[in-house]
Amino acid sequence: FYNIADSIVAGQFLGVDALAAIGSTGSLMFFVTGWLNGLSSGFAILVSQWFGAKQYDKMRHYVAMSIYLAAAFAIVMTIGFEALNEPILRLMNSPEDLMGSVKGYMGIIYAGLIVTAAYNSLAAFLRALGDSKSPLYFLIISAVINVFLDILFIVKIGMGVEGCAYATVIAQAISAVCCLIYIIKKFPILHLHPSGNKKLYLTDREFIKDLLQDSGHILFSKLFTVDCQNGYSKFLFQMFYSFSGFLTVGSLGVYQDQKGFSLDFQFFYGLFLCRDKIFSGNLPETSVCCDYN
Numbered sequence: 001f002y003n004i005a006d007s008i009v010a011g012q013f014l015g016v017d018a019l020a021a022i023g024s025t026g027s028l029m030f031f032v033t034g035w036l037n038g039l040s041s042g043f044a045i046l047v048s049q050w051f052g053a054k055q056y057d058k059m060r061h062y063v064a065m066s067i068y069l070a071a072a073f074a075i076v077m078t079i080g081f082e083a084l085n086e087p088i089l090r091l092m093n094s095p096e097d098l099m100g101s102v103k104g105y106m107g108i109i110y111a112g113l114i115v116t117a118a119y120n121s122l123a124a125f126l127r128a129l130g131d132s133k134s135p136l137y138f139l140i141i142s143a144v145i146n147v148f149l150d151i152l153f154i155v156k157i158g159m160g161v162e163g164c165a166y167a168t169v170i171a172q173a174i175s176a177v178c179c180l181i182y183i184i185k186k187f188p189i190l191h192l193h194p195s196g197n198k199k200l201y202l203t204d205r206e207f208i209k210d211l212l213q214d215s216g217h218i219l220f221s222k223l224f225t226v227d228c229q230n231g232y233s234k235f236l237f238q239m240f241y242s243f244s245g246f247l248t249v250g251s252l253g254v255y256q257d258q259k260g261f262s263l264d265f266q267f268f269y270g271l272f273l274c275r276d277k278i279f280s281g282n283l284p285e286t287s288v289c290c291d292y293n
Helices: 003-014 016-023 026-052 056-083 085-091 098-110 113-129 133-156 161-186 206-228 228-244 246-261 264-281
Strands: none
Touching: 003 016, 003 133, 003 161, 016 098, 016 161, 026 098, 026 113, 056 085, 056 098, 056 113, 056 206, 085 098, 098 113, 098 161, 113 133, 113 161, 133 161, 161 264, 246 264
């Protein structure tokens, strides 16, 4: 939604060039954020599993390991994508007259991947414990804030395309902070007390292996089966049609945003994730197959 809102506001107040610049990043943003979303969904499965088994120390240990992994992936992705920002855009055949705007926009988005990972992880923990409404409410609030910040940064301050990127990162940070405050207030079971069990903070290879294994399954289903036509195909489609100039890129971006906003297979993917949370969260203690004692 953030990219769609940015495209609409930029197109209305900055013109076709800005619409083309932001619209051309849709497939790339889908690809980047898809990794973090898939990782956090995989983390939540094990948190939900041990919550259902009422083994809360192990659940909190998985929460701690999930935070470490999410932060590590976000930092590595930020460094890697920042370094490869322009080569990736040239691989996508972004028009030369849009290169500066697109590069600046994506550079800010990459710098904010840590807050994207924070929201996805915290929201996944809430969903793992059965609260799927609160993360949605926080996301709606941040989406509305994003629109207002877009208008503020573009119309009032005159920041251009980069203003949309700053608005997106700030809005995502607000949603992450809302999730964190809500967990502190309403979910003491998720608290990692510094004065508590020190073992909760120690890295454990088996725990990390389990988290990566479940996240790998989610990533495969999300990026290579369910969503491949909405991600990789758009990436390749843009590579071959960007030669026609920024008007073609802008038109393609509008089409991609409209298609991405549709609820066709996304609805079924949501059901798929709900199924995993429900089944894993209701496993009795004896059904948890792994023993780490």
